[in-house]
Every structure is written in structure tokens, then in C-alpha cells.
Amino acid sequence: MKKTTALTLILWFLVLGSFALASFPSSSKLKIFISVDMEGISGVISGEETDQGGRDYGLFRQLMTEEVNAAIEGALQAGATEIVVRDAHGSALNILPHLLNPEALLIREWSQGPLDMMEGIDKTFDAVFFIGYHAQAGTPDAVLKHTINGTIYDLKLNSKVVPEVGLNAAIAGYFGVPVALVTGDLAATRQAEEVLGDVSTVAVKEGIGKAGKMIHPEKTRKLIKAAAVEALGNLARYKPFKLTSPVTMEITFTREDLAAKASWIPGARRTGNRSVAFTHQDLIEVMKFYLIAAG
Numbered sequence: 435m436k437k438t439t440a441l442t443l444i445l446w447f448l449v450l451g452s453f454a455l456a457s458f459p460s461s462s463k464l465k466i467f468i469s470v471d472m473e474g475i476s477g478v479i480s481g482e483e484t485d486q487g488g489r490d491y492g493l494f495r496q497l498m499t500e501e502v503n504a505a506i507e508g509a510l511q512a513g514a515t516e517i518v519v520r521d522a523h524g525s526a527l528n529i530l531p532h533l534l535n536p537e538a539l540l541i542r543e544w545s546q547g548p549l550d551m552m553e554g555i556d557k558t559f560d561a562v563f564f565i566g567y568h569a570q571a572g573t574p575d576a577v578l579k580h581t582i583n584g585t586i587y588d589l590k591l592n593s594k595v596v597p598e599v600g601l602n603a604a605i606a607g608y609f610g611v612p613v614a615l616v617t618g619d620l621a622a623t624r625q626a627e628e629v630l631g632d633v634s635t636v637a638v639k640e641g642i643g644k645a646g647k648m649i650h651p652e653k654t655r656k657l658i659k660a661a662a663v664e665a666l667g668n669l670a671r672y673k674p675f676k677l678t679s680p681v682t683m684e685i686t687f688t689r690e691d692l693a694a695k696a697s698w699i700p701g702a703r704r705t706g707n708r709s710v711a712f713t714h715q716d717l718i719e720v721m722k723f724y725l726i727a728a729g
Contacts, residue, residue, distance in 0.1 A: 463516065463560075464512070464513050464514045464516075464560050464666070465514070465515065465517075465559045466514045466516070466517045466518075466559065466560065466561050466562075466666070467518050467520070467552075467554065467559045467561070467562045467563070467611065468505055468506070468509075468517065468518070468538075468562070468563040468564075469520045469522045469551050469552055469562065469563070469564050469565070470520065470521055470522055470564075470565045470566050471522055471523045471551075471564070471565070471566045471567050471568060471598070471618075472484045472495075472498050472523035472528055472566050473566065473567075473568035473577060473578035473580075473618075474565075474566040474567045474577070474618025474619055474622050474638065474639075475494060475497055475498045475501055475565075475638070476497060476501065476638040476648060476649055476650070476654035477494065477497055477648055477651055478497075479577060479578075479645065479646045484523065484578070485524065486524070486527070495528045495529070496533065497651050498528055498529060498566060499530045499534055500533070500651065500655060501565055501566060501617070501638075501654060501655060501658055502519055502535075502538075502565055503535045503655075504654075504656070504659040505565050505617075505662045506519070506534075506537065506538050507535065507662075508658065508659040508660065508661065508662025508663045508666075509563070509662050509663075509666060510535075510537060511659075511662075511663050512662065512663045512665075512666035512667055513666065514666065516539075517537060517538040517539070518538065518539045518541065518554050518559075519534065519538045519539065519541065520541045520551065520552065520555075521540065521541065521542050522550075522551035522553075523566070525543075526544050527542055527543060529542070541553055547725075548718055548721035548722045548724070548725050549605060550602075550724075550725065552602050552605040552606060555605060555606055555611065556609055557609040559609070560611070561611065561612060561613075561615075561665070561669055562603070562612065562613045562614065563613075563614060563615040563616075563617075563665075564599060564602065564603075564613060564616045564617070564626070565615075565658070566617060566618060567598060567599055567616055567617065567618040567622050567626070568597075568598070568618055568619065568622050569597055569618075569621035569622045569625050570589075570595070570597035570598070570625065571586070571587050572588075573621050573625070575620075575641040575642060575643065576619060576621035576622065576641045577619040577639060577641045577646045581597065581598065582598065585688055585689070585692055585728070586685055586686070586687060586688065586728060587687065587688050587708070588684075588685070588686035588709075589686075590682075590684040591604060591677060591681065592677055592678065592682055593682070593684075597622070597629070599613075599622065599625060600625075600629040600630075600675070601724075603629065603630055603675040604676075604677050604717060605717070605721070607674035607675040607677065608676070608677075608717045609674075610674050610676075612669075612672035612673055612674045613626075613630055613633055613672065613675065614665040614666065614672045615633070615634045615635070615636070615662055615665045616630075616633055616634070616636075617635065617636040617637075617638060617658055617661075618637070618638065619637060619638065619639045619640060619641055619646065620637040620641065621641055622637075623637045629675070631673075632671055632672060632673070633672060634661050634664060634665040635661075636657050636661045638654045638657075638658075677717060679715045680714060680715045681714060681715070681716075681717050681720045682711055682713040683711065683712050683713075683720045683723065683724055684705060684711040684712075685710055685724070686706070686709040687708045687710075688708070689708065690707050690708050693706075693707065693709055693710050696710040696726075697710050699723055699726055699727060701713075701714070701723065710727065
């Protein structure tokens with residue numbers, strides 16, 4: 435009788451233990467990809483501040499690193515288990531590695547591959563953050579607005595003009611990953627909302643012609659951290675920005691000779707005095723055209 439009772443108790447403990455374990459969700463991975471530009475960092479107003487060797491460049495690369503850290507801290511608080519940061523401005527050697535949160539991996543320099551500012555993204559990530567982004571060329575009241583570099587005026591994807599936010603969001607969408615957070619000046623965040631629809635944004639400054647009205651960097655970091663926590667807490671609301679195939683990219687250059695040169699790329703076609711287009715079923719093939727044409 436005692437043996438039967440003991441066996442029954444053991445069985446009950448096993449059943450109850452299994453139920454208790456089933457009551458708690460199993461740990462899951464939450465991978466975040468962060469692409470970082472510099473023109474949209476709090477306080478930045480001059481191109482000199484974003485260039486190696488420029489006046490106060492050292493200060494603003496530190497502020498850039500600190501804003502990335504704010505996003506990382508928010509992601510970690512929200513449960514992120516892996517974070518990859520892509521330095522995506524200028525030389526791609528701006529973020530200070532020794533000051534970056536040690537929980538994040540950092541991608542530096544240009545690989546010359548078609549993922550460009552999104553180098554390192556793949557389908558294993560759950561969300562993307564764009565930190566320090568700017569508005570497209572020609573945008574009124576936008577700080578250091580431009581598209582890619584000084585040689586491109588307009589970039590269209592499937593006949594729609596997009597800022598760098600749109601191009602990079604399309605790359606993320608190719609892998610099925612949504613953009614959850616965009617920070618930059620007010621014009622950049624408004625364009626992000628126009629292109630992506632439902633996305634969390636933090637406007638760290640507002641352009642006034644070539645000038646700008648700035649939020650203090652300390653307050654900016656608090657806003658970014660809070661926005662990162664909130665965005666990942668509501669991740670299901672964000673959808674990947676996917677382009678329909680075939681994908682057509684049309685680049686309008688600032689100079690006619692650049693369009694003439696790009697038109698010699700196999701598969702490219704001239705669409706205007708300063709514009710060239712390329713169409714392919716696969717976005718990565720389109721990005722290969724972009725890499726050569728924009729270079």
C-alpha cells in the first residue's frame with residue numbers, strides 16, 4: 435500500500451511539474467538590426483560636423499554613438515537577445531566602438547555589396563531601427579537633406595519617389611523584416627510615416643530653412659530609448675515594406691553625364707536627360723544596378 439501511494443505521488447508531481455512548465459512561455463530570440471546615419475542625429479546642422487576631419491566631428495560621432503546606445507538600451511529592455519548595428523554614414527567608420535553598448539555587434543566600412551546601408555540584414559531579424567536618418571533631396575525645412583550622395587536628386591521605386599528610408603526599408607522588406615522605429619529631423623520622420631505607414635518615430639530636431647531647432651541630446655536619448663521599448667512591445671503592428679515584382683528603380687542624377695554613364699550598365703535604359711531606369715524580378719539584382727550607378 436505504501437509503495438502504491440509513493441508511486442502515485444511521484445506521478446502527480448511529474449504531471450504538476452509539466453503543467454507548471456507549460457504555464458510559462460519558452461524563451462524566444464528577438465533580433466534587432468539598427469542602421470545608423472549621422473545627419474539626423476540631435477544637434478547636427480552642418481555637413482562639416484558629419485565629415486572626418488571636420489570641425490567638431492569628434493563630438494558628433496560621440497553623440498551618434500550615444501543615440502545608438504539609447505536605441506540598444508531600449509531594445510534590450512524590451513527583450514532583445516541579439517542586436518546588430520550597421521554604421522551607414524559616409525566612411526562607415528563613425529561610431530566609436532569602445533563607447534558602443536557591448537551587447538551589440540557592429541558592422542563598419544563598406545563591403546561594396548548590394549545591401550549597402552543594410553549590410554548584415556537577413557530573414558532571421560525581427561525588426562529594424564533607422565537612427566539618425568535624414569529627408570530626401572529637395573525637401574523644404576529639412577536638415578542636411580539629400581538622397582544617397584551629391585550625384586542623385588531623385589530615386590524612384592516602382593514609380594514612387596522614396597527617401598533613403600524607403601530604399602532601406604524595401605531591403606528589409608525583401609527579407610520579411612519590418613521597420614519599427616525611425617529617428618531624425620521632423621521632415622525625415624514625416625517622410626518615413628508617408629512611405630511606411632505604421633511606424634514609430636522620434637523627431638530630434640526641426641529644420642528652419644538651413645537652420646534647425648534642436649532637442650537637447652540628453653532628452654533625445656531618453657525619447658529614443660522609450661520609443662524603442664514601445665515599438666518592440668507592439669511589434670505585431672508593423673508590417674514589412676515589400677515591393678511588388680518586377681521592381682523598377684529609376685535614378686534622376688544631378689548631371690546629364692552621370693545618366694549617360696549609368697545607361698551603359700547592362701539592362702539599364704535611359705528615361706530622360708538625367709534619368710536612368712532598371713527593372714528586374716529580384717530586388718537584390720536591382721540593388722546591384724544601384725550600387726554601380728550611384729557609385
